[in-house]
Structures are given as structure tokens and as C-alpha cells.
């Protein structure tokens with residue numbers, strides 16, 4: 001390839017290639033150039049928004065050069081690539097991350113200061129890229145950061161939603177959803193109008209017999225939509241590797257609109273086709289851990305999967321290798337079952353379009369895919385109705401049936417006569433209408449299936465997928481415990497703590513190898529170090545207190561214990577138990593004499609998180625939190641002994657401010673329901689302790705930091721089934737403390753009791769599925785233990801430092817290396833042997 005370009009031309013091009021900014025001056029001149037030319041503004045009307053835009057464009061120009069070189073390097077090296085398919089990428093802001101990863105933030109800070117701006121203010125101008133709901137989408141974003149930082153040849157594939165997760169406003173204590181139109185100015189994406197794929201829907205299947213007497217099927221689509229690629233550069237930390245995130249946007253296939261219709265006066269219908277096509281990538285479904293089975297969602301899934309596979313296959317074909325080498329060149333990871341149709345689509349490409357035999361094709365497919373399961377909640381396991389698939393993707397349905405047929409034949413061969421087993425593991429559920437079980441399809445079509453924390457991986461092996469362990473053997477099922485990127489979640493979110501750690505561990509190496517944090521334990525008794533540590537936490541709390549004041553009007557005391565629960569609102573995550581606990585605390589304080597009261601610990605109970613727009617119970621929880629806050633925060637008896645605040649519109653950028661300011665955070669899901677959780681890791685990494693159940697990654701955090709440094713409570717996952725069963729036996733008694741809480745709510749102490757009656761009856765009258773009552777007293781006791789521990793400030797700081805020093809395991813770098821070795825069989829690319837440099 002290189003030789004095809006004559007030497008003089010190559011020299012002319014490379015002469016003009018530049019990496020990072022040479023110095024502050026070079027940076028400033030690029031900023032000024034972008035302000036004056038790209039933005040057509042001047043010194044006199046350059047506000048913070050314009051300064052942000054120009055800074056972002058200046059860094060973007062640098063990133064794209066490294067991006068280009070990375071792509072060339074990966075192509076020349078001919079190495080295996082990883083493709084991470086995710087319907088969600090919760091990226092947050094990009095500028096700070098880009099400046100830090102290319103290690104030029106100090107230079108930018110000085111340059112912007114000379115131009116009259118504070119870098120912190122400039123960074124704040126950026127709109128979050130919020131193409132995700134919560135943990136699953138943020139995990140994908142952390143993985144992209146680690147893949148690039150570790151120099152893996154990897155691409156992310158997703159959808160370019162015009163509207164990301166909605167913006168949450170709290171009005172009169174209720175959640176109101178506002179659309180998140182985020183694309184007005186997005187310097188981080190590059191439209192590739194030359195990279196487009198035609199995607200078919202509907203239509204019918206034509207079957208013919210060829211010369212060999214084999215049936216040949218061809219799908220004739222009834223409708224075509226165009227997928228247009230938009231590329232987002234992903235810079236690794238302290239490495240030239242800049243990987244690519246490719247997001248697909250939908251467009252009408254027939255250009256703009258139907259001119260014939262337009263000219264004959266049918267104005268509306270002439271644009272209808274165009275609008276229908278653009279609807280596909282218009283909006284992110286705002287459900288976390290819930291499957292609603294909507295046709296448009298299925299369309300999104302196929303659209304994205306088909307465009308991505310076309311792209312991947314095209315890239316493979318350029319290598320001119322035989323098909324059997326496909327899995328040596330390509331690893332595709334399915335982030336939950338959302339991209340499972342990729343399995344069917346690749347099989348279709350190989351048999352219908354490339355003419356391979358079924359078995360040869362299937363072998364390639366299975367060796368290519370890996371599937372990550374993120375939940376055991378039954379309402380979140382995807383199923384698609386057969387009539388829906390049959391109408392939208394008729395050929396795919398046939399292939400699914402064939403996959404199932406061959407699979408069930410092997411089951412029948414290995415477990416003869418076990419018809420219950422056949423029915424239980426069938427990809428097709430024999431219901432009315434029939435349903436396709438996407439998780440089963442993903443298992444059958446992948447060579448590895450993993451859960452995201454040890455307990456969760458054990459649960460999938462022994463409960464929802466136990467039959468598949470019998471069929472395929474235990475080796476197909478594995479665990480990769482989730483992780484987080486220390487670049488964003490320590491270095492970027494908590495710069496002062498990052499610098500303090502750097503000063504004690506010998507520089508910023510811990511950002512590449514997080515296990516280096518263990519060196520901190522040597523300084524556990526160092527007075528100055530501990531003082532600085534405490535000062536940083538306090539400063540972070542002051543910053544959050546200011547934000548709370550500015551956004552809610554509530555004054556909170558930064559010396560109080562900050563108790564934080566921020567995550568999507570869901571019954572299984574049990575924010576209702578938290579607010580019941582706060583009410584209980586309030587009632588106890590009220591019952592005390594003023595003297596007694598003054599001996600109590602001060603608390604700020606902080607909540608944040610979005611409820612899915614159709615999730616009634618979650619919305620009641622938000623309303624209850626706000627209603628309790630309105631009473632407690634204005635009670636003169638209470639003062640700053642207790643404050644209850646709900647922070648509006650929790651998102652990645654807010655998390656970067658909230659996480660470093662917490663003393664204790666709550667990870668209190670019913671045991672066995674939270675697959676992993678990842679914010680638990682973020683809080684501990686930032687010097688906060690956690691109160692939690694024996695669930696998800698809490699268990700592994702406990703193993704690392706030790707029992708002494710975490711507040712665990714509640715029943716274990718083994719006990720859950722029996723407890724649920726007992727609730728229906730008639731003699732179900734609600735915890736007396738909780739009864740007291742319910743009484744006060746029902747007396748109208750927090751507003752109209754009708755507004756909260758469903759929250760109460762779920763516990764008292766409808767079987768308490770999430771075990772709120774069963775865990776309540778141990779939860780309250782555990783909070784008392786937190787108060788006691790916090791009284792001893794020195795002891796508390798020791799716990800925090802010890803915990804941070806033991807968090808190395810939870811880097812997403814460790815996680816990605818495990819995937820690379822155990823599932824993908826890919827290796828990092830040596831960036832020093834760069835032929836093109």
C-alpha cells in the first residue's frame with residue numbers, strides 16, 4: 001500500500017503532519033484561528049461558549065491526525081480487531097478527557113488564561129454526550145477508553161441518536177422530562193457521507209433451487225433506509241493510539257424527498273418517507289433494565305447491526321483472506337442481547353450472499369461472537385414476538401428457526417428423550433404469540449458468555465442459564481468483573497486527589513497501572529498526607545454544597561456526613577428503602593430532647609437519578625424524596641442535623657462532581673438483583689466508603705478492601721427465594737420501625753398520603769418483592785454504625801486511605817485485558833514500530 005504513493009508526495013504530506021501542540025503559543029494560535037475563521041467571531045465577541053468551541057476544534061484537529069495514523073498502523077499490521085457493539089455509549093464530555101489523555105491540559109490552561117479564560121469554565125460549556133441510560137452505557141464508554149489506552153485495535157459501533165437520554169427537571173417535586181437535543185454543535189464527530197450502507201426492512205423471501213439441488217434463499221426488502229457513518233475519535237491516555245467509535249445515523253435512501261409527489265402538490269407525503277427513515281435513529285429508549293418490545297426498537301437494533309456488519313465484512317474482504325480466517329481477524333462483543341441479530345445477520349451474509357455451507361458459516365459465526373449478560377431481572381430479558389420479526393425481517397426469522405432446529409437436534413442427541421429440556425432451552429418460546437428468546441440465541445451463537453461480577457456470573461450459571469451449562473459445559477461461561485477508567489473517574493473528576501496520589505506513588509504511573517495505588521498504604525500514618533487528604537475531601541464537599549445551594553436553595557453544612565445515592569431510580573435499587581430510612585432518622589430526632597439531639601451526627605442525604613418516563617413507582621419515589629426534603633429541610637428543630645436533597649438531572653458530568661464529594665454512598669439493591677454496579681467502584685476510588693448489600697461487585701470490593709472498611713447489611717441472595725415465598729404465607733409482618741414510618745406518611749406529614757400509597761402497599765400488601773421490610777432493621781443498624789465510625793475522624797480517614805490503596809483491581813484496564821485474553825484472543829499493537837511515522 002505504502003509503495004503505491006510516490007516518495008515526493010509522501011514527503012510533502014508527512015511534512016505537514018503534526019502531533020500535539022508544540023507549545024502554549026501554538027495552541028493559542030490555533031484557538032484564535034478557529035475563533036476568527038471557523039466561528040467567524042473576534043476578540044470582542046468571544047464568550048465562554050466560543051472559547052469552548054475553538055478549544056475543542058483545536059484539540060479535535062490534533063486527535064484526528066493521530067486517529068488517521070492509528071487506522072493506518074492497524075491496517076498495515078494486519079492484526080485482529082475487536083468490535084464492541086453497544087446500543088449505548090454514555091460518553092459525557094470529551095474536551096477535558098482529550099486534553100488529559102494527550103497530556104496537554106496544563107498547556108491549554110495557561111494558553112486559555114492568556115486569552116482571558118479559565119479552563120474549568122470553558123470545559124463546563126460542553127453538552128454531555130448522553131447516548132445511554134446508566135451503568136451499561138457508561139461501561140461501554142470506560143471500555144473504549146481502556147481499549148485505546150492499552151493500544152488494542154478496536155472499534156465501537158453504536159447509534160447516533162438525535163436525542164440522548166432526556167433532561168430531567170424537578171417541578172413541584174415531580175420529574176418532568178425535557179428532550180435532549182445535543183447535536184447543535186458537536187465538534188467531536190466527523191460525518192462520513194461517503195460511508196453509507198443501504199439497510200432493508202420488510203419484503204419477502206424468494207427461494208430457488210440451484211444446480212446442486214440446494215435451496216437458495218434471497219431476501220427482497222420492501223423498504224430501504226440509508227445508514228450514514230459518523231466517526232468519533234477516542235484518544236488513549238499517554239499513547240498515540242486514537243481509536244474510532246462509529247455511530248450510524250438513518251436517512252431516507254432516496255435522497256431528499258419525492259420530487260414527483262412534491263410537484264404534484266402532495267407536500268406532506270413527499271416528506272413523510274424521509275421523516276420515517278430519520279425516525280430510526282431519532283431517540284434513545286429511556287428504559288434501564290427493562291424490555292418493552294416496541295417495533296421501532298427492533299428496527300433500531302437491526303439497522304445498527306446490519307450497517308456495522310456490512311462495514312466489518314467489507315474491511316475483512318479487503319484482506320483477501322479465505323472466510324474461515326474471519327474469526328482470526330475479527331472479534332465481536334455483544335453488549336447485552338441488544339445486538340444479538342448480528343449473529344443471524346452474519347450467518348445470512350455467509351450463506352445467502354457469500355454461498356458458504358451452513359456448517360462452515362455457523363462455525364465462523366460462533367467463533368466470532370462473545371456475549372456479555374448484564375442482568376438477571378426477568379423484565380429486562382429481551383424477547384421479540386415472532387409475528388413482529390416475521391414482518392420486519394422475514395429471512396432472519398427463517399434463519400433463527402434453522403439455528404434453533406440444529407441446536408435442538410444436538411440437545412436431543414446428547415440428552416435423548418428429555419422433552420422438558422428441549423422446551424426449556426428452545427430459542428422459540430411456545431407462547432401466544434410465539435417469542436424469540438434473545439439471550440438463548442446469543443448463547444447458542446457465541447463461543448463465550450460472561451457475567452459482569454462474580455456473584456452475577458455464578459447466578460447466571462446456576463439459575464437463568466443453568467440448562468445451557470449442562471449442554472455446552474462450564475467452560476463456555478465465564479466472569480469478567482466490571483471496571484472503571486481511572487482517567488475520568490480519578491484524574492479528571494478529582495484532580496487534587498490524583499496529584500496527591502502521584503506525589504506519593506512516584507508519578508502518574510498509577511493511571512496506567514492502578515495496582516500502584518497499593519504504595520499509598522506506606523503513608524497511612526503520615527500526618528501531612530492525611531491532612532491534605534482530608535482537606536481535599538472537604539474542598540470537594542464545599543463545591544457540592546455550593547451546587548446544592550444554587551440548584552435547590554437548600555443550605556447544607558460541608559462538615560456533615562454526606563450520604564449519597566445516585567443512580568437510575570428502580571425498585572430493585574431500593575431508593576425507597578433509603579428515603580424510608582431518612583424518615584425514620586427524622587422521626588427519631590424529633591422524639592429526642594434538644595440536649596440529646598445535639599449529640600447526634602449531622603447528615604446530608606443526597607439523592608439523584610432519572611426514572612424511566614413510564615415507570616410509575618420510580619416517579620413516586622422521586623416525589624416522596626422531594627416531599628420529605630420539603631418538610632425536613634424547613635424544620636427548625638432539626639437544623640443541619642438532617643437535610644434531604646434531590647439533585648436534578650443526574651448525568652456523567654454531575655457524577656464527576658458528586659462522586660468525589662461523598663463520605664458514604666449507598667449500593668443497597670436486593671441481594672442478587674444488581675449484576676455488578678460500577679459507581680460503587682467510583683466512590684471508593686475517590687475516598688468515600690460504602691454501605692451496601694452482598695450484591696454485585698460490592699462483594700469483590702469487600703474482598704479487596706476488607707470487611708472492616710465497608711458497611712454491609714441485609715439478607716444474602718441465597719435467602720431471597722425463601723423470604724419471597726414466606727411473604728405470601730399470610731403471616732407476613734412488616735418491620736415495626738417501618739410501620740412507624742408508614743404511619744407518619746399516612747398521617748399526611750409529607751403531603752397527600754395518596755401520592756405515596758403504592759410505595760407503601762408494595763411492601764405491606766403486595767408481597768414486598770424487593771425485601772424492603774426484611775432488610776430494614778439491619779439497614780438502620782448499619783447506618784448507626786456509619787455514624788459511630790464517622791465520629792472517629794482519624795479512624796475514618798484510615799479506612800478511606802486503606803480502601804483507595806486496595807482498589808487497583810477495579811480498573812477497566814484489567815477488565816479489558818481479561819476480555820482480550822480470555823474471549824477475544826487479541827493483542828495490543830506496538831505503537832513504537834510505526835511504519836508510517
Ligand code: TH1
Nearest residue numbers: 135136289374375452674675676677678
Ligand atoms: C446494568 C446493570 O444493571 C448493572 O448492574 C451493571 O453494572 C451495568 O449494567 C454494567 O454491567 C444494566 N443496564 C441495562 C440496561 C438495559 C438493559 C439491561 C441492563 S443491565 C437497557
